[in-house]
Amino acid sequence: MRLCxxxxxxxxxxxxxxxxxxxxxxxxxxxxxxxxxxxxxxQAPLYEPxxxxxxxxxxxxxxxxxxxxxxxxxxRADVIFIAVGTPSGEDGSADLSHVLEVAEELGAGLKRxxxxxxxxxxxxxxxxxxxxxxxxxxxxxxxxFRVEVASNPxxxxxxxxxxxxxxPDRVVIGCESPEAAECLRRLYAPFxxxxxxxxxxxLRAAEFTKYAANAFLATKISFMNEMAGxxxxxxxxxxxxxxxxxxxxxxxxxxIYAGCGYGGSCFPKDVxxxxxxxxxxxxxxxxxxxxxARNALQKTLLxxxxxxxxxxxxxxxxxxLWGLAFKPGTDDLREAPSLxxxxxxxxxxxxxxxxxxxxxxxxxxxxxxxxxxxxxRLDDSPYEVTDGADALVLVTEWKQFRQPNFERIxxxxxxxxIFDGRNLYEPEQLVESGFVYRGxxxxx
Ligand code: UGA
Numbered sequence: 001m002r003l004c005x006x007x008x009x010x011x012x013x014x015x016x017x018x019x020x021x022x023x024x025x026x027x028x029x030x031x032x033x034x035x036x037x038x039x040x041x042x043q044a045p046l047y048e049p050x051x052x053x054x055x056x057x058x059x060x061x062x063x064x065x066x067x068x069x070x071x072x073x074x075x076r077a078d079v080i081f082i083a084v085g086t087p088s089g090e091d092g093s094a095d096l097s098h099v100l101e102v103a104e105e106l107g108a109g110l111k112r113x114x115x116x117x118x119x120x121x122x123x124x125x126x127x128x129x130x131x132x133x134x135x136x137x138x139x140x141x142x143x144x145f146r147v148e149v150a151s152n153p154x155x156x157x158x159x160x161x162x163x164x165x166x167x168p169d170r171v172v173i174g175c176e177s178p179e180a181a182e183c184l185r186r187l188y189a190p191f192x193x194x195x196x197x198x199x200x201x202x203l204r205a206a207e208f209t210k211y212a213a214n215a216f217l218a219t220k221i222s223f224m225n226e227m228a229g230x231x232x233x234x235x236x237x238x239x240x241x242x243x244x245x246x247x248x249x250x251x252x253x254x255x256i257y258a259g260c261g262y263g264g265s266c267f268p269k270d271v272x273x274x275x276x277x278x279x280x281x282x283x284x285x286x287x288x289x290x291x292x293a294r295n296a297l298q299k300t301l302l303x304x305x306x307x308x309x310x311x312x313x314x315x316x317x318x319x320x321l322w323g324l325a326f327k328p329g330t331d332d333l334r335e336a337p338s339l340x341x342x343x344x345x346x347x348x349x350x351x352x353x354x355x356x357x358x359x360x361x362x363x364x365x366x367x368x369x370x371x372x373x374x375x376x377r378l379d380d381s382p383y384e385v386t387d388g389a390d391a392l393v394l395v396t397e398w399k400q401f402r403q404p405n406f407e408r409i410x411x412x413x414x415x416x417x418i419f420d421g422r423n424l425y426e427p428e429q430l431v432e433s434g435f436v437y438r439g440x441x442x443x444x
Contacts, residue, residue: 001078001187002076002077004026005019005080005081007030010048010161012081013051014051015081015119016028018166021166024063028065042055049159050162051161074109080114086099088268088273096122099120103130106133107138118153121214122151125204127174128149131149150173150206151172152174159328159329167191172199173198174201181200184198218262219287224242225258225261228440236441238441242256242257258423258440259298260337260341261298261299262295263326265335300340302337302395305419306393309436309438319353321353322398324336325359325396328399338395341393341395353377353387354378355381355382356378356398363376382400382404388412389413390413394419396422401424418438423439
């Protein structure tokens with residue numbers, strides 16, 4: 001099929017590249033000249049394992065192209081995906097200005113019927129608004145053909161987006177006509193060869209499914225974080241409890257890891273947007289509010305526990321941080337727990353030495369003043385940052401932090417204390433190696 005993907009951000013780029021890989025002809029429209037220049041050279045403008053090499057292969061094979069011109073992108077396309085950003089607006093609701101702008105441009109530019117698909121995460125009713133804009137644009141040009149707008153929310157996780165796209169748990173399609181369903185079924189068939197997990201539903205149900213899924217996952221995390229808080233008081237290890245409850249199939253083993261709070265561009269934004277939607281409909285979203293409040297609190301706990309350990313005196317203390325990205329496998333720092341911790345440590349006068357495998361540059365750009373004065377130093381070596389440190393805080397559980405040389409670390413640190421924000425380590429092992437260990441929801 002001939003496809004056009006509008007927006008070469010995280011979702012758009014992964015979508016475009018994976019569809020090209022399956023033999024489709026894909027044009028990707030990107031307005032940002034900096035991004036476009038990088039893409040033209042076959043460079044991915046964001047870090048996602050496996051993406052860049054696949055992108056280069058598809059560009060070389062002539063199946064994937066990039067353009068700044070929407071007219072060029074949509075020319076001859078059978079299916080057009082809208083994958084532009086929907087950031088949080090000031091009141092927490094999803095800001096649809098980019099999506100609606102694209103709809104207007106489509107109304108002004110489309111020359112023949114095609115299927116338009118919303119891939120961006122958008123509130124219920126957006127597909128209808130997009131269709132209205134397109135049709136009024138067409139009408140203004142004296143064109144009477146209909147363009148169907150379907151919803152096909154994405155469920156990609158940063159760090160495993162290619163795998164998620166290639167082997168999806170399910171593909172959700174919301175549409176109004178059997179033709180649209182059939183068209184998308186054909187497009188996704190190669191990704192669903194061994195299991196038919198394509199769910200066709202109403203347009204609004206598809207839009208809502210995306211929010212409900214993310215909000216539910218965020219709820220699981222906040223719930224476990226709250227349990228961890230209670231466990232810590234009761235001398236109970238949340239990790240034992242996690243294994244105990246997770247083995248019940250109805251609960252499941254995923255997304256029940258207590259930690260230092262969820263971050264990223266999706267959970268915080270989508271929970272906020274859903275709260276806003278509920279408010280607009282006169283529904284009190286008590287659970288969602290609690291999920292959000294718990295997460296905000298959770299992000300402050302690592303700092304509180306470091307501060308308590310030093311009896312409130314952090315000025316001049318050297319604190320080493322491992323992991324800054326909001327989760328492993330990405331350089332994304334949006335709403336990352338590390339930023340809350342960093343801010344507080346710097347404010348308290350601590351000297352911070354931090355290491356992340358890919359997000360150092362992003363953090364340096366966010367704290368230019370602290371870098372300039374030397375209060376914050378970012379290093380390429382995880383061991384280097386522990387040299388002379390009074391404490392080590394594990395914030396993001398990158399694989400390379402799983403089994404470090406603890407003996408070497410103990411030798412380098414001034415005081416062997418580890419704050420494990422992801423419960424990555426075995427407390428007994430660390431205590432045996434001579435460390436003071438502080439986990440999340442674990443006995444001290
Ligand atoms: C999330 C969803 O998992 C995807 O299905 C969805 O497509 C995506 O949002 C989106 O809406 O685009 P993502 O934000 O990439 O994906 O990251 P997750 O892997 O879901 O992690 C989110 C946060 O939760 C991270 O900060 C992670 O550390 C935290 N987390 C996750 C926990 O604290 N505990 C857990 O058990 C799992």
